[in-house]
Amino acid sequence: xxxxxxxxxxxxxxxxxxxxxxxxxxxxxxxxxxxxxxxxxxxxxxxxxxxxxxxxxxxxxxxxxxxxxxxxxxxxxxxxxxxxxxxxxxxxxxxxxxxxxxxxxxxxxxxxxxxxxxxxxxxxxxxxxxxxxxxxxxxxxxxxxxxxxxxxxxxxxxxxxxxxxxxxxxxxxxxxxxxxxxxxxxxxxxxxxxxxxxxxxxxxxxxxxxxxxxxxxxxxxxxxxxxxxxxxxxxxxxxxxxxxxxxxxxxxxxxxxxxxxxxxxxxxxxxxxxxxxxxxxxxxxxxxxxxxxxxxxxxxxxxxxxxxxxxx
Ligand code: GLU
Numbered sequence: 091x092x093x094x095x096x097x098x099x100x101x102x103x104x105x106x107x108x109x110x111x112x113x114x115x116x117x118x119x120x121x122x123x124x125x126x127x128x129x130x131x132x133x134x135x136x137x138x139x140x141x142x143x144x145x146x147x148x149x150x151x152x153x154x155x156x157x158x159x160x161x162x163x164x165x166x167x168x169x170x171x172x173x174x175x176x177x178x179x180x181x182x183x184x185x186x187x188x189x190x191x192x193x194x195x196x197x198x199x200x201x202x203x204x205x206x207x208x209x210x211x212x213x214x215x216x217x218x219x220x221x222x223x224x225x226x227x228x229x230x231x232x233x234x235x236x237x238x239x240x241x242x243x244x245x246x247x248x249x250x251x252x253x254x255x256x257x258x259x260x261x262x263x264x265x266x267x268x269x270x271x272x273x274x275x276x277x278x279x280x281x282x283x284x285x286x287x288x289x290x291x292x293x294x295x296x297x298x299x300x301x302x303x304x305x306x307x308x309x310x311x312x313x314x315x316x317x318x319x320x321x322x323x324x325x326x327x328x329x330x331x332x333x334x335x336x337x338x339x340x341x342x343x344x345x346x347x348x349x350x351x352x353x354x355x356x357x358x359x360x361x362x363x364x365x366x367x368x369x370x371x372x373x374x375x376x377x378x379x380x381x382x383x384x385x386x387x388x389x390x391x392x393x394x395x396x397x398x399x400x401x402x
Contacts, residue, residue, distance in 0.1 A: 167208050248347055325387060
């Protein structure tokens, strides 16, 4: 038998059983008759229809030009974050607030919905995916910070989240980050919450995986004591199984969500800043929020001010 490493735990059978159980719960509570969409998910009629810009051109953006030649945009997203970026395993369709932001940006750049290809990219691989041209832009709970700005560009922010904690409903010891000493806390590799735990709460026993859904699975099977990441993500998981999970304490960081673009493509970055501003003004941003992230329980906040930092 191998000893579980600090950062990688072996797969456990109970975990699998629980996933199946949760799937069953979701099937029973979340879905209507055969083939009907989940009740809690965004209903197509609630979502805005984004006007596709005609005759739009961005000659100074190499990313836009490459996408135009290809005939479609490739957008990096998440696929396991409820109400933000979720992929329906049956249809392969993506939904959530980040997906809506991605679509509204595409429309402003002159691309129709059928010209969008979504690609799932985990937290730790975002910078590389943008640098290697595997994706044109990224929309997936991506915190803007100075460190990342050395590697990629950011339009936005379009939303302000904050680091928080998810625990089992019967947990009484953990009420905030100061209660984490000696506790096993799970987060995603390469994420700002994982970095903050390492830096500011070194007494916590940090466990990292590629995705938060694996962390949540580990929480439900008592292999970790808490999951830590943005409140927006954790509230979504809690809303899916409120009888099992709860978000505790107050957010203890500021996580401004940006749209990641290849570094140096300032033309694309500014075009996305303009598109965000226009969609906040015309009501699309709020309508998209209400139909997606709003379903996890927080009313639409005012979007944060866009930081149109100088060309670099
Ligand atoms: N917003 C944080 C980050 O960008 C956490 C969420 C995530 O991993 O996507 O690292």
